[in-house]
Amino acid sequence: MFEETHLHPAEGMRARLVRWARRYVNAHCINIVTYHGIAPNDDPFTVGLPLRHTPSELAAHMAFLRRHYRPVGLVELIEAVEDGRTLDRAVLVTFDDGLRSVKEHAWPVLRRFEVPIAIFATTSVIGNADLLWRHKLTWLLTHGRAREVFAALRTEYLRRNLDADGTVFPRHVDATPDLYELTRRHFRPDVVPAVLDEVLARHGWSGPALANKFRPYLDPDDLRDADPRWVTFGNHTHTHPLLSALTPAEQRRELGLARELLTRWTGRAPAAVAYPFGLRDSYDAHSVEAARQTGHRAAMDMRRRLNVAPLSPWDLSRKPAPHRDPSAFELLIDNLPAHAIRGAARPVERLQLHRRMFRGAPAPLRWVTRGAPDAEGATP
Secondary structure (H helix, E strand, O other): OOOOOOOOOOHHHHHHHOOOHHHHHHHEEEEEEEEEEEEOOOOOOOOOOEEEEEEHHHHHHHHHHHHOOOOOHHHHHHHHHHHHOOOOEEEEEEEEEHHHHHHHHHHHHHHHHOOHHHHHHHHHHHOOOOOOHHHHHHHHHOOOOOOOOHHHHHHHHHHHHOOOOOOOOOOOOOOOOOHHHHHHHHOOOOOOHHHHHHHHHHOOHHHHHHHHHHHHOOOOHHHHHOOOOOOOEEEOOOOOOOOHOOOOHHHHHHHHHHOOOOHHHHHHOOOOEEEEOOOOOOOOOHHHHHHHOOOOOOOEEEEOEEEEOOOOOEEEEEEEEOOOOOHHHHHHHHOOOOOOOOOOOOOOOOOOOOOOOOOEEEEOOOOOOOOOOOOOOOOO
């Protein structure tokens, strides 16, 4: 049996009733939850960042979903939204960037709980030819180069007259996490990656060499071999830029190139785009149009909103999975804060105290499918 809900010791009958009421109201909401890496320990590219969950954390989350909700696949979700259909207690589980740890550490857990997933891959690093610019920044910060990176960025912004009044990069920065936010909010595709490469080179490092040594990302063969009944790949752009910092033509190139590569590697065109960072200032109307023009069917942000019918497939929202405390994940999925609602909630006609699981017998889960016989069962 799956584990019971994690209740705080002081949570009594009233709290249980509140949770039931939330799930009652939530019956036709769609939750989309997002992870990055899954590993027992930090690697050089996740230290100090809330981007890694342990396999045991993931297992607790998936046990909760399978007990109280119905995990769905990406295409099933998109088709339901396009048709105006509701999905009872639906949750889509997604992973960003295309990290190798998803195959190594997450997949055994997902297979055990029979949960379909969508991986939104950043295609420039699939195959480990280079590092994402954010992972280069993490490497430099964890190796004591924060002030050097800050100074190099500030010098380049001043040289290009991009920060004449010093408001973007002030004279001093004390907390290294500020550099993550500074580089995200004030990202320039012609400045930030080049400066990070320059600082790496000063110390004998390079993105390609580090990627080849640590191999943090999936390879094209991994995408090709993934069972499409359980693993779907989406578009997370080619280089993980701040889309709103790009011109409309540059946004189309980012999404178009990533779509072309994903189609080549998997034999299937990606159905959806997940905007890098996904916050309100990370994308714009041109991003939505670029997703449409490059042949996608849906787009997702990361603004932590519930998806309540009626929905547009171009306005889906995801929530980052919380860390450590299992009850935080349960509240994330169960809760219905007023500011999180997207659209108008549809009336619920019956209280569903039972939890629906997959309809029918699911197909056996495996990563590699080449040469494997067709399996009977439902397709997620």
